[in-house]
Amino acid sequence: MESFKVLVLCTLLFHFTPSINTLQKIAPGQSIKGDETLVSPSETFEAGFLSLRDQYFGIWYKGLSPRTVVWIANRDAPLGNSSGVLNVTDGGNIVILDGTGFAVWSSNTTIIVKKPLLKLLDNGNLVVVEENNPEKFLWQSFDLPGDTLLPGMKLRSNLVSGDYTSLISWRDTQDPSSGLYSYHIDTKGLPQVVITKGGVLLFRPGSWNGNILSGIASKNLYKSFNFSFELTDKEVSYGYELLNQSIVSRYMLTSTGLVERFIFRDQVKGWQLFLAGPADQCDNYAICGANGNCDVTNSPTCECLKGFIPKSQAKWNSQIWSDGCVRRVDLACGKSDGFLKFTGLKLPDTSTSWFDKSLNLEECEKLCLKNCSCAAYANLDVRNGGSGCLLWFNNLVDMRKLTSGGQDFYIRVAASELDHNNGVKKKLAGILVGCAMFILTLIGLVVIILRRKKLKKEGRNQIINWKNHTDNKDKEGIDIPIFDLSTIANATSNFSISNKLGEGGFGPVYKGTLKNGKEVAVKRLSDNSGQGPKEFINEVELIANLQHRNLVKLLGCCIHDDERLLIYEFMINRSLDYFLFDENKRSLLHWPQRFQIICGIARGLLYLHEDSRLRIIHRDLKTSNILLDENMNPKISDFGIARIFGEDEAEGKTKRIVGTHGYISPEYATRGFFSVKSDVFSFGVIVLEIVSGRKNRDFLHHSDLDLLGHAWRLWGEERPLELLDESVGDTSTVSEVVRCINMGLLCVQERPDDRPDMSGAVLMLNGEKPLSRPKEPAFYPHQFGSSSRNCELPSTNEMSITLLDASTLITFNYIQSFEEYEPKQKERIMRGSD
Structure with missing residues (x-):
């Protein structure tokens, strides 16, 4: 009787215990098929067969929904509707077979080993190792990137053979076959990272400056990532590691040609876009043509570098910038030429550049002057005060104004273009004009300061009255959280420029993260804003009383001395x-x-x-x-x-x-x-x-x-x-x-x-x-x-404009654009009739 009970118990355990379909390693004679998967030791990644439009063998983050795929072996050799099998041969080769036993994909491992093992590491790297030497990789998926660059993976370009690895986009979101876009290191001149479409350059994150790729503006990257760019006589490589191992991050090339960096947020159980490129139209390669500079904060966005003029003024006026700019005055090709210093710009395309690690900046300038084709120079490495020499020849292409970062570089111009060669009369005239302008500016400043003090006093009184009104919880008042200034300052890294999202008529907008992890957008009233306390109160009272899924949600406000902040959902x-x-x-x-x-x-x-x-x-x-x-x-x-x-x-x-x-x-x-x-x-x-x-x-x-x-x-x-x-x-x-x-x-x-x-x-x-x-x-x-x-009215940006009545003076930011308008219209505006 007792033996019968034991038999029944064993039968029940057999039927109700789930089958184990996950494996830690694969050896010859074993396989992966069906819903069997290979998992990494900490179960961060999982590898197995998956269904998109066809059947593939791939790697994805384990446990995330929806499934996030980071690598596919047979991306260009799908299995169709048949069931696939993955085997490891006795020699260490990985083979994917279809339902008929035909090999659709192989790792083509050339090194034959004894006792090979297939493992999936915690960084998402699928590797073949020898059982007795597990630290030596005989084959690894990191050498065959897909569309995703994971921490620890490196893009490589061979300077001898010209071969390179690259991120290749998917054809579309459900088709992982090789798409149109490639993200790789171009080795012409000083090596630089580029995105191409069918061999045509679309976007250039740029060359390495010792800290980061020169075309990337975000300083936040330093806080979370350690980037590496290694250049030897034979090879150049680029990759990154995580400084905080608790962060889950991936960098991918999308099917539309964008590069996007994501960080997984536990708070929302999903991926948050951290950085994307091209970020705006100025990231489009050579949008302003040769010797042109792009600035998204200006209108028009393209301008010629100082010392240069449009090659075709008619096309430039029509915002057709592809012809670019040419020198206003030809170079003398000698010591009489000089250099203008530029800061905060993305360095030009380095495919026609030359570099030397041993020269300093002074030697670099002298070397550039000796070559009639040399157009500009800069430090090769910006760390520790700068070192090395980087020279550009002929035209300068693909420059833009960066929101942060950038690097100093020096553009060669004729002597007459330099400010210090204007002659005694011009200097004297400049001094007189400067004195007059100083006096006028001083008078204007006194008027502005007095006016601002009056407005601030009026504004503070409005805010105090409004706050007292709301604190009394009048029926017509509002109930909205009031944040401390220190809380918002901490959330925005003290209103750091790297946290700035943009700027409107109210003032700058910053991204912030509260102590509870909630992300917010903070609007900060600017001193020179066209809006003031009245508009601040108006926005708080209106939006706090409105609730609709198609209206942005106001989370609170902050009032501290002259600071007025609105805190919105991000x-x-x-x-x-x-x-x-x-x-x-x-x-x-x-x-x-x-x-x-x-x-x-x-x-x-x-x-x-x-x-x-x-x-x-x-x-x-x-x-x-x-x-x-x-x-x-x-x-x-x-x-x-x-x-x-x-x-x-x-x-x-x-x-x-x-x-x-x-x-x-x-x-x-x-x-x-x-x-x-x-x-x-x-x-x-x-x-x-x-x-x-x-x-x-x-x-x-x-x-x-x-x-x-x-x-x-x-x-x-x-x-x-x-x-x-x-x-x-x-x-x-x-x-x-x-x-x-x-x-x-x-x-x-x-x-x-x-x-x-x-x-x-x-x-x-x-x-x-x-x-x-x-x-x-x-x-x-x-x-x-x-x-x-x-x-x-002339307007140089997308911010709101205010049309004032005839008694109000026109501000200088309008006057600076008057030359673009017909004289009669200009005269009407000056009279205040427009």
């Missing part, structure tokens, strides 16, 4: 314009995503206009004020200049016009009238920009059409689909695209009464309301001679 995907107007990133916005964004903005506006307990006019709706969360859902932000309307109020009027050029409605720009239909106009512009991938303010077609006019012409000629951004590809739904274009044109009608309200716009988007035929949009060329054109 949007990992930044703003809509970050993707939409970038040649590379715009392809990430397929049509379903664009349509989702349009619908989300519409729902957010409908809430502001009709569904919230306050009736709100935003007044500064634009793509940079549409933030995107991790799922690319849109959230309307920036309510500093919004206005509340009463139930019986339909329209407001002001002499102080606020908003951004390209999005302001004509009745608001010319007469100061604003209403919900002003926001509808801005929404219509955004819709057409989302469809086309082009900015309204920068678009010119046949020199007389803005984007609205171009869309109208295509509509009238029954060719509306030609407006659609080509990068959308075949992901679009024709009926949705046409519906959006039709509705966008209805929203930008000149007369407010002809525009739909947002409830009608939402119904149109959903296909629940028929669309009428639009009329000619506002600002179409027949109106260019009218007052509607007068709103076009």
